[in-house]
Amino acid sequence: MTTTVTASDNLTTPARLRSAELEQQLARTPERFRVLTGDRPTGALHLGHYFGTLHNRVRLQDLGVEVFVLVADYQVLTDRDIAERLPEYVDGLVLDHLAIGIDPTRTTIFNHSAVPALNQLMLPFLSLVSVAELGRNPTVKDEIAHSRQSSVSGLMYTYPVHQAADILFCKGNLVPVGQDQLPHLEVTRTVARRFNERYGAVFPEPDALLSDAPLLLGTDGTKMSKSRANSIALSADADETARLIKGAKTDSERHITYDPEGRPGVSGLVLLAALCLDRDPHGLAEEIGNGGAAVLKRTVTEAVNTRMAPIRARRAEYAKDMAYVRSVLSAGNERAREIAERTLDEVREAMGGLR
Known part of the structure; x- marks a missing residue:
């Protein structure tokens, strides 16, 4: 379902x-x-x-x-x-x-x-x-x-x-x-x-x-799944999110492009940031360009944490x-x-x- x-x-x-x-x-x-x-x-x-x-x-x-x-x-x-x-x-x-x-x-x-x-x-x-x-x-x-x-x-x-x-x-x-x-x-x-x-x-x-x-990939470049230990939980805090994204799989090519078939790890991260920012993934990848994996991961981390901040705050309140x-x-x-x-x-x- x-x-x-x-x-x-x-x-x-x-x-x-x-x-x-x-x-x-x-x-x-x-x-x-x-x-x-x-x-x-x-x-x-x-x-x-x-x-x-x-x-x-x-x-x-x-x-x-x-x-x-x-x-x-x-x-x-x-x-x-x-x-x-x-x-x-x-x-x-x-x-x-x-x-x-x-x-x-x-x-x-x-x-x-x-x-x-x-x-x-x-x-x-x-x-x-x-x-x-x-x-x-x-x-x-x-x-x-x-x-x-x-x-x-x-x-x-x-x-x-x-x-x-x-x-x-x-x-x-x-x-x-x-x-x-x-x-x-x-x-x-x-x-x-x-x-x-x-x-x-x-x-x-x-x-x-x-x-x-779209299919959202996990930190290992395969489908994000509860059973594969490659997901970022809605309950994860900002620090845990940053740690998980920092360890995400990319590749050796510095220039960032959005190519889900050829570069699944990199493209999965681009897509995640694009979804959080309501942006087109191709345009976002072009903007990062030669920034490489470090800039990509920083962009993703900031995008996820900003998008999830109000949800995390409400979750914390309900959890009380x-x-x-x-x-x-x-x-x-x-x-x-x-x-x-x-x-x-x-x-x-x-x-x-x-x-």
């Missing part, structure tokens, strides 16, 4: 064209839409998350869209090495959302484990898809390929259907995703369509809102009152439970009065 799209994505694909239409509709009638998005609490949210998805959640909220942010704690059950730190990661995730501008009076933040009716929807939904369909889902294949466990649990195969339950429990009709998440969303659309055909119209078939966010932070999640869980229970009642009724 938190992936981004690269500049190489075809801008004329049907999904892209549909996404452009949806942006126009969002501007005209935002109240028609209900968005479900979220994150797995497997570590600290970082700048890749911020520029990839988090700031877009605030944009949608501020447009007047009803937004649900899922803390997907049940989806960490396969990551046994982080499960024991789960409460810390959940607290941090809620803190980060409040710090970036998520308003809990307009956006519902909730977690899987607190909404039993949502998870119960997965049972009838699993009956609507075949094992073969789940097995050939490219996102599932990728999760399995990158799994750090010696064996893969059955839960891994249910991820697309669990995600369908996440989206459909609140009758979400719009899901911000990256191009690589379209197969996951197609499972949700298939589940909704097959349920409606078999039992009667209950669910919308949600649309994808494709992100234009963790009782309030946890009350935000508690209130969101209560609202999500009410909605999920109503939806589950509809599903039971449609399926012949199951109880």
